[in-house]
Amino acid sequence: MTLAPVRADLDGRVEIAVAADGTYPTLHSSGALAARATIDGVWLVGASAHPIGGDRLAVAMDVGAEAFLSVHSASATLARGSDPPRPSRMDITATVGPGGTLHWAPAPGIAANGSRHAADAVVGLHPTAALYWKDTIVLGRAGERGGSWSSRLRVEVAGRPLVVGELALGEAFAGWASPAVLAGARCVQSIVVVEPARRAPGPRTHAASGVLLPLSECAVQLTTWGASVSECCAVRRALADDAGLRAWAGGVLDSDD
Secondary structure, three states, X not given: OOOOOOOOOOOEEEEEEXXXXXXXXXXXXXXXXXXXXXXXXXXXXXXXXXXXXXXXXXXXXXXXXXXXXXXXXOOOEEEEOOOOOOXXXXXXEEEEOOOOEEEEOOOXXXXXXXXXXXXXXXXXXXXXXXXXXXXXXXXXXXXXXXXXXXXXXXXXXXXXXXXXXXXXXXXXOOOOOOOOOOOOOOEEEEEEEEOOOOOOOOOEEEOOOEEEEEEEOOEEEEEEEEOOHHHHHHHHHHHHHHHOOHHHHOHHHHOXX
């Protein structure tokens, strides 16, 4: 993968390229985003309060052949409103080469009152690549009326779409709180797991707050929703145990966020 040229209108950008030997040929950050390499992977750190209405952020990742990249964040991403109101946005792109693995598990995104944030991710996988991708969205801080947040994910394998979906919460999205969608849940979490060497289990549901769906012979998507992150995590673990998924993704399914 050739990382896209840096855009002049971005308020923060991170570029990561990792090789099979664990080195980072590219590890660059600027503006409101910072990246720090540790023995546990790369951690995204806010270099300033972000995203605020009007901010445009970007993360680009290139996982080489037989390489492993784990990306976390040091804290939750808190989207804030602006005056006058303007949306904020983060664009994420990633490619994973033959035999490579990408583990994306940032802390939850929180839509504070008055915010409207959009995250858009596009991931390209080689047929032999593995992916663990987690998105968690929380509508508002404790005791606060929340803003709006949408998180779009497109995963392609060898150029063909595996999953194209969106999580959207908040008053900017008509019908999101209806019983047919999220029934007013303030938190939603989605995990996409692609393991070329494993066979996906069949579909599972958990009461009215979680569903596990096979995406292909070797990929699943697990979505949970509830009043809090802890509720989503409890349902996620129950679904993972029922489907025998613990051996698939380890820490992504066992974590507390």
